[in-house]
Amino acid sequence: MASSVQSAHMELAAWVGSDHLSDDPAVCRAAAVDGKAPALVVYPSTAEEVAGILRIAATAGLTVIPFRNRTQLDIGNPPERYDVGLSLKEMNNVWHYEPSDLTISVEPGMKLGDLQYLAAQDHLWLPLDPPGGVKASLGGTLATNATGPLGHGYGSPRDVVLGMKIATTEGKIIKTGGRVVKNVAGYDLAKLLIGSYGTLGVIVEANLKLYPLPRQRATYVLRAKSLGMARELRRCILATPLHFLRFLLVNPAGARWLRQGTPLAVESTKPEIWMEAGGSERVLERTQKSLEDLCREAGVSVETCGGAEAESVWNRASEFRHAVVEAQPGTVVVRASLPIAACEEFLSAAQQEAESAEFAALGSPGVGTVHAAISGYRDLGDAGSTIRRLRQSARSFGGALVVERCPVALKAPLDVWGDPGDDFDLMRKIKAAWDPQRTLAPGRMIGRI
Amino acid sequence: MNPPPLVRDLIRATSRQAVLWRKEDLLLYEYDALSALRQPEAVVFPTSTQEVVRVIRVAARHGLPVIPRGAGTGLSGGATVAQRGIVVGFSRMNKIVEIDLENQRARVQPGVVNLDLSAAVSDAGYYFAPDPSSQKACTVGGNVAENSGGPHTLAYGVTTNHVLGLEVVLPDGNVVHTGAKFWDRPGYDLTGLLVGSEGTLGIVTEITVRLSRLPEAVNTLVAIYDRVSDATQTVAAITARGITPAALEMMDGFTLRAVEAATHAGYPTDSAAVLLIEVEGLREAVEEQTETIEAVCREHSAREIRRAHSAEERALLWKGRKNAFGALGRIAPNYYVQDGVIPRTRLPEMLEYTAEVEKKYELRIGNIFHAGDGNLHPLIMFDARDPSQCERVGRAAKDLMVKCVEMGGSITGEHGVGVEKNELMPLLFSDDDLAMLRRIKEVFNPLGLLNPGKVLPTGKICGELRVQASVGA
Numbered sequence: 001m002a003s004s005v006q007s008a009h010m011e012l013a014a015w016v017g018s019d020h021l022s023d024d025p026a027v028c029r030a031a032a033v034d035g036k037a038p039a040l041v042v043y044p045s046t047a048e049e050v051a052g053i054l055r056i057a058a059t060a061g062l063t064v065i066p067f068r069n070r071t072q073l074d075i076g077n078p079p080e081r082y083d084v085g086l087s088l089k090e091m092n093n094v095w096h097y098e099p100s101d102l103t104i105s106v107e108p109g110m111k112l113g114d115l116q117y118l119a120a121q122d123h124l125w126l127p128l129d130p131p132g133g134v135k136a137s138l139g140g141t142l143a144t145n146a147t148g149p150l151g152h153g154y155g156s157p158r159d160v161v162l163g164m165k166i167a168t169t170e171g172k173i174i175k176t177g178g179r180v181v182k183n184v185a186g187y188d189l190a191k192l193l194i195g196s197y198g199t200l201g202v203i204v205e206a207n208l209k210l211y212p213l214p215r216q217r218a219t220y221v222l223r224a225k226s227l228g229m230a231r232e233l234r235r236c237i238l239a240t241p242l243h244f245l246r247f248l249l250v251n252p253a254g255a256r257w258l259r260q261g262t263p264l265a266v267e268s269t270k271p272e273i274w275m276e277a278g279g280s281e282r283v284l285e286r287t288q289k290s291l292e293d294l295c296r297e298a299g300v301s302v303e304t305c306g307g308a309e310a311e312s313v314w315n316r317a318s319e320f321r322h323a324v325v326e327a328q329p330g331t332v333v334v335r336a337s338l339p340i341a342a343c344e345e346f347l348s349a350a351q352q353e354a355e356s357a358e359f360a361a362l363g364s365p366g367v368g369t370v371h372a373a374i375s376g377y378r379d380l381g382d383a384g385s386t387i388r389r390l391r392q393s394a395r396s397f398g399g400a401l402v403v404e405r406c407p408v409a410l411k412a413p414l415d416v417w418g419d420p421g422d423d424f425d426l427m428r429k430i431k432a433a434w435d436p437q438r439t440l441a442p443g444r445m446i447g448r449i
Numbered sequence: 450m451n452p453p454p455l456v457r458d459l460i461r462a463t464s465r466q467a468v469l470w471r472k473e474d475l476l477l478y479e480y481d482a483l484s485a486l487r488q489p490e491a492v493v494f495p496t497s498t499q500e501v502v503r504v505i506r507v508a509a510r511h512g513l514p515v516i517p518r519g520a521g522t523g524l525s526g527g528a529t530v531a532q533r534g535i536v537v538g539f540s541r542m543n544k545i546v547e548i549d550l551e552n553q554r555a556r557v558q559p560g561v562v563n564l565d566l567s568a569a570v571s572d573a574g575y576y577f578a579p580d581p582s583s584q585k586a587c588t589v590g591g592n593v594a595e596n597s598g599g600p601h602t603l604a605y606g607v608t609t610n611h612v613l614g615l616e617v618v619l620p621d622g623n624v625v626h627t628g629a630k631f632w633d634r635p636g637y638d639l640t641g642l643l644v645g646s647e648g649t650l651g652i653v654t655e656i657t658v659r660l661s662r663l664p665e666a667v668n669t670l671v672a673i674y675d676r677v678s679d680a681t682q683t684v685a686a687i688t689a690r691g692i693t694p695a696a697l698e699m700m701d702g703f704t705l706r707a708v709e710a711a712t713h714a715g716y717p718t719d720s721a722a723v724l725l726i727e728v729e730g731l732r733e734a735v736e737e738q739t740e741t742i743e744a745v746c747r748e749h750s751a752r753e754i755r756r757a758h759s760a761e762e763r764a765l766l767w768k769g770r771k772n773a774f775g776a777l778g779r780i781a782p783n784y785y786v787q788d789g790v791i792p793r794t795r796l797p798e799m800l801e802y803t804a805e806v807e808k809k810y811e812l813r814i815g816n817i818f819h820a821g822d823g824n825l826h827p828l829i830m831f832d833a834r835d836p837s838q839c840e841r842v843g844r845a846a847k848d849l850m851v852k853c854v855e856m857g858g859s860i861t862g863e864h865g866v867g868v869e870k871n872e873l874m875p876l877l878f879s880d881d882d883l884a885m886l887r888r889i890k891e892v893f894n895p896l897g898l899l900n901p902g903k904v905l906p907t908g909k910i911c912g913e914l915r916v917q918a919s920v921g922a
Contacts, residue, residue, distance in 0.1 A: 096857075098792060098794065100685050100688065100689055100793075100794045101792040101793055101794050101823075102688060103792065123691060145633060145638075147633070155606075155610065156632065156633065158638065158641060159606060159610055168885065172881040172885075173881075174879070174881050174882045174885050175878070175879075175882055176882070178790075178857065178858065178859050178877070179792065179857050179858075180790040180791065180792055180822075180823055180857070180858045180859055180862070181790075181793075181822045181823065182598055182602065182607060182790050182819070182822050182823070182824045182859075182862035182863060183790055183858075183859040183861070183862060184595065184596045184598075184607075184645050184859075184861050184862065184863055184864075184865055184866070185859050185860050185861050185866055185870070185874065185877055185878075186866070186874065186877070186878060186882075186886055186904065186905075187642055187645070187646055187650070187886050187889055187890075187904075188596070188609065188641055188642060188644070188645055189642070189885065189886070189889070191609070191638045191640075191641025191642055191644075192637055192638060192639075192641065192642050192889075194638060194641070195633070195637070195638055196637055200637075211693075212691030212692070212693070213691070215691070235551065239574070239662075241662060241664060241665035241730070241731055242731065243730065243731065279731075279733075279734055280733070280734070280737055282733040282737065283731055283733045283734050283737075285733075286731060286732075286733045287731075337629075337631045337632065337633050337634060337635075338631050339549075339552045339554075339630050339631050340551065340552045340553060340631075341549075341551040341552050367632055368552075368631045368632065369632075369633065398629075398630060398631070399629075399631050400629070400631070400634055400635060402635050417635045417636070418635065420635075420636055421625075421626060421634075421636070422624075422625045422626055423625040423626060423627045423636070423639055424636070425625075426619075426625065426639060426892060426893065427636055427637045427639070429892040430637060430889065430892050433888040433889070433891065433892050434885070434888065445636075446635050446636040446637075447636075
């Protein structure tokens with residue numbers, strides 16, 4: 001393998017220029033995935049360069065993992081092999097931006113924060129708040145279908161992508177979809193690439209749908225007396241015609257975490273519901289009044305906040321997955337995907353399964369996603385069996401559980417994705433049809449595909 | 450006459466009442482809403498997934514393709530027989546299997562009629578958002594196959610945004626389940642790939658859909674214009690004010706007069722164009738948006754703005770819009786509905802171009818669009834008995850499609866590719882693009898037994914639109 005890396009090194013250097021490639025051990029270590037460092041890191045600046053890199057790597061039998069800001073890179077099983085790190089940090093161009101059409105075409109290395117800044121000049125935004133927040137790249141957000149609390153109001157990346165260009169392992173650049181909001185010509189390959197974790201091709205351009213920025217926003221906080229009451233409140237609120245951009249359910253530890261270091265820090269011992277609404281003053285007044293009417297019977301008061309205070313809390317929510325691990329290395333973060341109705345019950349069951357471990361959870365019950373951080377477990381064996389019990393619990397509610405962050409040593413025995421379903425054979429065949437050499441992120445995705 | 454061996458096998462796979470095979474019984478199945486192609490060898494109406502599996506095994510044994518069919522309302526020939534084959538009709542798999550309101554989900558068989566699903570949950574305050582004009586007849590299975598849209602997809606997205614999971618029979622008889630009742634199931638999004646694949650990747654036998662909350666308030670407005678360009682400019686101006694109406698439709702004067710003659714919906718017959726605008730949501734938001742929209746319309750020289758004052762008035766306006774194709778069928782022996790997409794800001798330019806095309810080919814074209822999302826439905830009027838007209842219709846339609854692509858748009862926004870536009874796919878896609886689509890098809894449908902001759906170009910006729918001769922209404 002070493003010799004094929006060497007000969008590919010020369011070919012890649014000739015292709016992208018020797019200043020766009022590095023084998024410096026420190027650089028390679030910084031590009032490591034699950035502790036495995038590549039032999040080379042390349043920095044293409046065009047879609048054609050990406051395609052060429054994939055072709056050269058595939059021909060030489062080398063493996064490639066694309067990344068940008070590493071905000072989602074911890075998700076996945078450890079790579080079987082990892083020779084070339086494909087950094088997309090030099091691909092930040094905006095190709096088309098038509099504010100009046102509400103569309104934008106960007107390269108994958110562009111950071112969400114930069115796009116939001118640009119769009120905000122025209123009172124527009126891309127309503128996504130993936131883990132990693134503004135630091136997340138567009139490519140990474142789409143490749144992992146990463147969603148945050150805004151998923152409640154706007155859906156997931158799959159709902160905002162109009163089309164894309166994809167570099168294939170044969171060195172081709174193909175397109176799917178377009179720059180218009182309705183398009184049914186051909187199979188929707190963008191759907192296939194979104195959430196494929198870089199295992200089928202590299203997204204080199206994405207056409208996205210933008211939305212008008214809400215005129216004003218307000219955040220409402222309800223402190224429920226129990227998860228059972230939280231469920232009742234969620235049921236009642238979601239049955240009203242009120243519209244929320246974000247809808248977050250947090251357990252007491254999650255609430256403490258969310259408020260920590262913000263002006264809203266208070267000692268929380270109860271589950272809380274955090275909601276954000278957008279619109280005109282009248283719409284927000286009405287929203288608050290309806291919430292107050294609804295909560296009065298339950299004896300729950302509606303706290304409101306806005307501006308920088310609320311912003312700081314929502315930013316904390318985006319940083320949850322990363323910050324909990326930084327605060328306490330070894331923290332396990334899982335994502336449970338559940339039927340909407342099961343979220344509170346899952347939280348309650350999970351709390352018990354986690355036993356003595358510290359358990360902080362942020363959920364979006366309106367869409368059925370719960371992120372939970374587990375720390376303070378006795379040892380890896382204890383952590384592993386906790387995760388298995390949580391996964392069993394998610395399954396018993398008709399859901400699934402993915403381990404998004406955990407110590408690498410836990411990944412091998414666990415399989416972070418859980419068991420695939422009866423459609424896995426099709427996924428395996430698609431992988432074989434598009435990436436026959438298994439050049440892209442081998443072993444990382446579901447079923448170690 | 451004794452049934453041939455194929456029919457005997459199909460009867461064994463289902464039941465005697467489930468198979469049509471006499472020539473006169475097959476006539477209807479030459480058609481969908483595009484045109485007539487060929488007669489199938491047989492039509493079979495399975496009642497369960499297991500029967501679908503048995504049918505597909507019979508078809509494979511006889512080396513015959515299978516063409517799934519819902520209500521036959523499709524506009525691109527997707528449910529017609531391109532070569533030979535067995536039509537699998539889903540009219541007997543029309544059960545709503547489960548309604549789960551707390552989870553905002555329903556599980557349905559593919560033959561459930563779109564509007565019946567909404568009706569089944571409307572008392573509880575829910576509905577199924579995709580609303581194609583044919584929603585009284587078309588099926589959810591057909592919506593999934595075509596990734597159908599409708600006027601209200603402007604705000605709520607098309608079918609793919611409302612489908613979470615599918616049960617699918619593959620050509621080898623295997624049954625697989627994609628997606629789930631919850632969103633973001635780990636793994637590749639095969640549901641997203643299958644929606645809009647026009648029956649060429651698998652036969653869908655059950656669908657899990659998202660149900661949406663009915664809005665608290667709805668306002669329907671008609672803005673009337675003396676100049677078409679004022680109407681098209683209003684469209685972009687509404688968006689620029691940060692408003693996404695639930696629907697934003699446009700009809701030109703020619704179309705209006707036909708609609709009014711057929712429906713008596715109250716559309717003005719002396720105007721150049723109208724916008725049909727609907728805003729939905731919280732009462733307060735609807736009132737404010739209505740005021741803003743009215744102001745924008747006036748700024749763009751709307752002659753008059755009317756509001757629907759009752760549910761009946763609203764229903765009548767929509768009836769006019771949704772039956773517009775049929776209404777135009779009253780004024781010419783035949784019409785050809787096109788379906789193209791452009792960026793919405795290019796509407797004024799596109800309309801000017803359409804007028805040029807009308808002149809160039811000496812054909813009358815009615816303009817009706819989902820203006821808010823740039824989805825055009827030019828209706829070309831003609832007489833199919835005149836070969837010269839037929840030829841001009843084909844050229845005019847192709848010119849319009851080429852223009853859509855030049856503007857950065859697409860050759861179909863919601864009607865699908867089918868047999869109508871598969872040879873036009875190279876306008877949008879390179880050989881490399883098409884090669885990767887073919888690989889997907891080979892994974893699911895390696896022997897080409899599912900709905901052959903659709904979506905992908907066959908290469909037999911180059912760059913041609915299949916001109917159809919709709920029989921009109």
